[in-house]
Each structure stands twice: as C-alpha cells, then as structure tokens.
Amino acid sequence: MLRKNFDYNLQVLRSDVLRMGNIVEKQIHESIKALINQNEELAQKIIVKDDLVDELQKEIEYKCVKLIAKEQPLAEDLRFIFTTIKIVTDLERMADHAVDICKIAILLKNEKYIKELINIPKISEIVKIMIEKVLEAYVSKDINKCYYVCKMDDDIDGLYRKTFDELIDIMRKLHN
Template identity: 60%
Template sequence: MVREVFKAKLQELHKELLSMGNVAEKQISLSIEALINHNGDLANKIIKDDDIVDNMQKEIEDRCIKLIAMQQPLASDLRYIFTTSKIVTDLERIADHAVDIAKITGILKDEVYIKELIDIPRMAEIVEHMLKESLDSYIEADVSKAYNVCKMDDKVDAIYRQVFSELLIIMMKDIKTINQATQFLFICKYLERIADHITNICEWTIYLVTGEQVDLNE
C-alpha cells in the first residue's frame, strides 16, 4: 500500500514536470511572436508570467524533498527524484531566456527591423520541438530519443553562425545598425543557450535510465 502511494506521488511529479515544460515552451513561442509583431504588451506579459515558472520550480523541488523525507525510496526512485529536481532548474533557466528575449522586444518595439526575421523564428521552432521531444524522452525513459534531440542542437548552432555572419556584414556596411544587430545577436545567443539547457535535460534522461553521466554539450 505504501509503495502504491509513493508511485502515485511520482506520477504527480511527472505531471507537474510536464506542465512546467509546457509553460516554458509557450514562453519561448510567445517571446518570438512578440518580437515579430513588435508587441510590447505581449512582451510585458511574458516578463510578468516568469513568476509562474519560478513558483512551479519551487513547488516541484519542495515535493521532491518531501518525497525523500517522508517516504522510503529505492535507489532507482532516488535517481528519478534527483533528476527531476535537476530538470526543473533547466526549465526555469529556459523560461528566463524567453524573458530575456521579451525584454529586447521592449527595446526594439518601435524600430523598423534592419532585416526580415526568418532565421530567428526558425531557431525558435527548432528549440521548441527539441524541448517537447526532450520531455517526452524523459517521461518515456527513451535514451535513443534523448540522443536524437541532442543532434538537433547542431542545426541551432549552424543557424546562429549564419545569422552572426549576416549581421556582421550589415554592421560593417552601416554603423547605424550596430545597436539593433547586437540585440538580434543576443536573441540568437539566448536561443542557443535554451538548446544547451535542453541538451542537459537529455543528459539527465540518459543518467536516469543508464546511471551514466554523459556530456553532450560539445
């Protein structure tokens, strides 16, 4: 009976983790939507909603501590609880970077963009897909899927290098573009960092299943 109650509480932890992941994914999507549409109001909402993610992180971490303190988890259960607490830290940082993008939208909302936004939304689409797949791999304990998600990081890096080169050329041709181009580079860097945090989630999935700690952020 005690074991059944503990399993039920682990399932609740599952659901809370997925819920937090969904919120973080939505924050990424909305931050790019606000950027594309010069929507300062939406950007402000994203910044305010960061408290939601922070509170979810605290609640999940508190639940993890209580599960360890009040139950008698097996070694495999402890590994699951530990990795859950690690993943919510990455999810919180992912949401923080979405807020960083929203803050830049607030800076640029009244400006005409120096280039059409094509590559930044493409980067965002990839990291959103990576995030969803990484959480699926964790819930399903699917190591193969976790490795496949990490391979997508190469696409994000490639787009970042391409955008960096393009913006560098634009800045060299016209120094008046430097401020805005720099802000776009920051956004690309935030998206790249989001991909790195997603790779961390995949590493925790691999650790959960195999007990091995791997470094895929190379």
C-alpha cells in the same frame, strides 16, 4: 501500500514537469512572436507569467526533497527525482531567457529591424520540438529521444552561427 503512495507521488511529479514544460514552451514561442511583431503587450504578458514558472520550480523541487527525505528512494527512483530537479531548473532558466527576449522586444518596439528575422523563428521551432521530445523522453524514459534532442542542438548552433555571421557582415557594410 507505501509503494503505491510513492508511485503516485512520482506520477504527480511527472505531471507537474509536463505542465511546467508546456508553459515554458509557450513562453518561448510567444516571446519570439512578440519580438518579430514588436508586440509590447504580448511581451508584458509573458514577463508577468514568469512568476508562475518560478513558483512551479520551487513547488516541484520541494516535492522532490520531501520525497527523498520521507521515502529514501534508491537507484532508479532517485535518478528520476534528481533528473526532475535538473529539468525544472533548466525549464526555469529557459523561461528567464523568454523574459529577456520580451525585454528586448519592448526596447525594440519602435525600431526598424535592419534585417528580417528569419533564423530566429526557425530556432524557436526547433526549440519547441526539443522541449516536446525531451519531455516525452522524461516520461517514457526513452534514452534514444534524448540523443535525438542532443543532435537537434547542432541545428540550433548552425542557425546561430549563420545569424551571427550575417549580422557581422551587416555591421561591416554599415561601418564602411
């Protein structure tokens, strides 16, 4: 009976993390949309929703601590709980980055971009897939999906470098 209750609580954690992950995935996608379209209203909505992600993180971490204290899990279950804490911390940080993007979108709402935002939406799409895959890996405990996600990070790094180099070239041309 006790193990059944413990397994149920682990399943609740999985569901909570998936819910939080879906919210964060949407926040990132919408923040990029707000930046590209210079949409202040959308940016403000995302900023307000950040409190929900903060609360979810606290709630999930509390459930994890409570499970550790009450059930004293061992090995695989303990790793799962610590992984859960790590994931929600990272998801919350990603949501904070989405808020930062929204703040920039608001600051730039009336500015003409010197270059079309081409790589940023590509990065956003890769991040969306990464979040989906890492959440799938978390639920299915599939380490190969984790490796796949790690390799996708190299694609993001390449697009980041390309964008950074393009902006440096634009600044050089404007300065000369």
